Amino acid sequence: MKTVFAASCAGMNQSGFRASYKTSSLRSYLVSLILTALFATDVVRAYTGKTRYFHFNLDYQNFTRLCKTKPMLVINGQFPGPTLWAREGDRVIVKLTNHVKDRNITIHWHGVRQIRTGWFDGPAYITQCPIQPGQSYTYNFTITGQRGTLFWHAHNSWIRATVYGAIVILPKPGVPYPFKRPMNEVPIIFGEWWKSDVEAVIKQAIQTGGAPNISDAYTINGQPGPLYNCSADDAFVLPVSPNKTYLLRIINAALNNELFFSIANHKMTVVEIDAVYTKHLETDTILIAPGQSTNVIITADQPEGRYYMAARPYISANNQVDNTTTTAILEYRGSSPTQQPVFPRLPPFNDSNFANNFSKSLRSLGSSKYPSKVPQTIDRKLFFTIGLAVKPCFPGQFCQGGIRLAAAVNNVSFVLPRIALLQSYIFNIPGVFTGDFPDNPARTFNYTGPQLRNLNTHTGTRLSRIAFNSTVQLILQDTALVGIENHPIHLHGYNFFIVGQGIGNYDQRFDDKNF
Numbered sequence: 001m002k003t004v005f006a007a008s009c010a011g012m013n014q015s016g017f018r019a020s021y022k023t024s025s026l027r028s029y030l031v032s033l034i035l036t037a038l039f040a041t042d043v044v045r046a047y048t049g050k051t052r053y054f055h056f057n058l059d060y061q062n063f064t065r066l067c068k069t070k071p072m073l074v075i076n077g078q079f080p081g082p083t084l085w086a087r088e089g090d091r092v093i094v095k096l097t098n099h100v101k102d103r104n105i106t107i108h109w110h111g112v113r114q115i116r117t118g119w120f121d122g123p124a125y126i127t128q129c130p131i132q133p134g135q136s137y138t139y140n141f142t143i144t145g146q147r148g149t150l151f152w153h154a155h156n157s158w159i160r161a162t163v164y165g166a167i168v169i170l171p172k173p174g175v176p177y178p179f180k181r182p183m184n185e186v187p188i189i190f191g192e193w194w195k196s197d198v199e200a201v202i203k204q205a206i207q208t209g210g211a212p213n214i215s216d217a218y219t220i221n222g223q224p225g226p227l228y229n230c231s232a233d234d235a236f237v238l239p240v241s242p243n244k245t246y247l248l249r250i251i252n253a254a255l256n257n258e259l260f261f262s263i264a265n266h267k268m269t270v271v272e273i274d275a276v277y278t279k280h281l282e283t284d285t286i287l288i289a290p291g292q293s294t295n296v297i298i299t300a301d302q303p304e305g306r307y308y309m310a311a312r313p314y315i316s317a318n319n320q321v322d323n324t325t326t327t328a329i330l331e332y333r334g335s336s337p338t339q340q341p342v343f344p345r346l347p348p349f350n351d352s353n354f355a356n357n358f359s360k361s362l363r364s365l366g367s368s369k370y371p372s373k374v375p376q377t378i379d380r381k382l383f384f385t386i387g388l389a390v391k392p393c394f395p396g397q398f399c400q401g402g403i404r405l406a407a408a409v410n411n412v413s414f415v416l417p418r419i420a421l422l423q424s425y426i427f428n429i430p431g432v433f434t435g436d437f438p439d440n441p442a443r444t445f446n447y448t449g450p451q452l453r454n455l456n457t458h459t460g461t462r463l464s465r466i467a468f469n470s471t472v473q474l475i476l477q478d479t480a481l482v483g484i485e486n487h488p489i490h491l492h493g494y495n496f497f498i499v500g501q502g503i504g505n506y507d508q509r510f511d512d513k514n515f
Contacts, residue, residue, distance in 0.1 A: 047087035059099040063316040067230035068195045071163045079222045080189050088147045088172050098134040104130035109152035111274055114493035115143040121492050124156035127422045145448050147171045148275030149249040149293040161198040164253045174281040179271050182247040190311055191216040192254045204515045209404025218326035225327030231295030236328040240300040248296050250286040257313040261286050262344035268296040277365040287461045288486040304332045306341040315349045315486030374497045379470040383440045384409050386487050387479035389457035408457040410441045415461045437462040447505050455481050
């Protein structure tokens with residue numbers, strides 16, 4: 001799939017631009033990302049916002065799933081963590097205290113536009129140093145020009161497998177939704193569950209140089225559902241009243257996999273993606289990428305009973321994945337709790353046609369109240385190849401064939417610094433990064449064709465400097481160097497527009513005409 005983004009970047013003291021439109025897909029290019037980072041023309045309504053305070057405490061708590069109890073890191077003793085409710089225009093202050101003795105922590109506010117508040121975006125060693133044991137850090141940002149569903153999660157190592165929760169941004173007081181107000185609004189969060197310690201899983205992968213062990217289950221609101229062993233009673237239940245409408249705020253907090261999601265015998269109407277209203281799209285199934293949020297409206301218009309809500313992975317490549325199904329239950333009030341739920345029909349696990357067609361069907365609302373102001377001029381053009389490559393093993397490391405897998409963009413694999421990048425930039429600390437990340441790949445080749453002989457990648461902490469208020473077109477081109485698969489893309493702090501997408505290699509002579 002080819003996809004084109006566009007955006008305007010506003011300043012080095014901000015933390016990138018927000019993203020979580022899905023993916024550069026199977027043998028695909030994500031074409032021009034118009035990065036419109038800072039909209040100076042945003043109109044501020046009379047509502048000046050409130051200041052909302054939250055206190056997050058990180059500690060260990062025992063949880064039992066799949067007949068196994070383990071201690072795991074959570075916020076405020078909850079899994080998933082607490083939902084952060086606010087309104088557009090509100091100032092949000094979150095004090096995070098690390099009570100554990102053996103882990104550092106940061107929290108990323110995934111999808112929140114960070115306008116001159118890059119210090120509080122949250123990725124460890126990028127915008128801040130991690131919060132050490134016994135220490136606290138206060139995040140402070142204002143929600144500007146956004147309303148909808150996002151989420152927060154830990155942003156160092158694999159702690160995010162258990163440390164995450166929903167962000168619900170309501171419209172300003174008196175501002176209606178661009179759809180009929182539902183009776184109730186319910187966060188639905190997908191996750192992954194490992195019986196073992198998730199930090200041990202990623203540590204083993206780093207030591208061996210291979211892919212991490214797959215998860216043992218998926219979860220919906222922290223519960224795997226009765227299709228898994230020892231889980232007959234471990235299901236999230238959503239009670240509904242006949243003929244009432246509900247807004248499901250769906251979040252994919254799974255680490256690795258895109259997921260199909262469907263509700264037996266019930267249609268869903270997509271009304272928002274990643275805190276951006278969309279044209280209404282009625283569907284039996286949605287596809288949601290890791291880090292993505294999707295709001296859907298459902299109506300309880302079926303006979304009284306119980307209906308499964310089910311999610312399972314979309315597998316875009318011949319890789320080993322957790323190919324299981326997690327379920328929750330939509331239960332009509334008054335129905336028997338012993339009634340066997342009806343199961344939905346999900347697409348086949350490798351249904352790329354559905355995946356691509358669903359993605360192409362998503363459109364911004366584009367109304368007079370919520371216009372789609374796509375920039376018409378481009379200041380900077382970037383072309384990034386993305387995919388897997390290989391690197392030599394660490395000295396003294398044992399890994400198969402003497403090589404280890406590495407993700408790469410333009411054949412550069414990122415090396416995490418020991419001093420936060422934003423800190424080093426603001427305080428002019430030398431030797432932390434270089435500003436020479438390439439705008440284009442070093443050489444042109446058949447990106448989605450047969451494998452090359454040389455699969456090695458370069459390493460470095462190399463950054464791309466972008467001028468304040470510039471409009472950037474970013475083409476993302478998938479590669480088939482080690483394998484072909486979807487690569488969900490998330491850009492911190494900003495919104496962007498998808499203006500094109502397609503299968504195979506991007507060709508400027510033909511593809512730009514379709515933007």
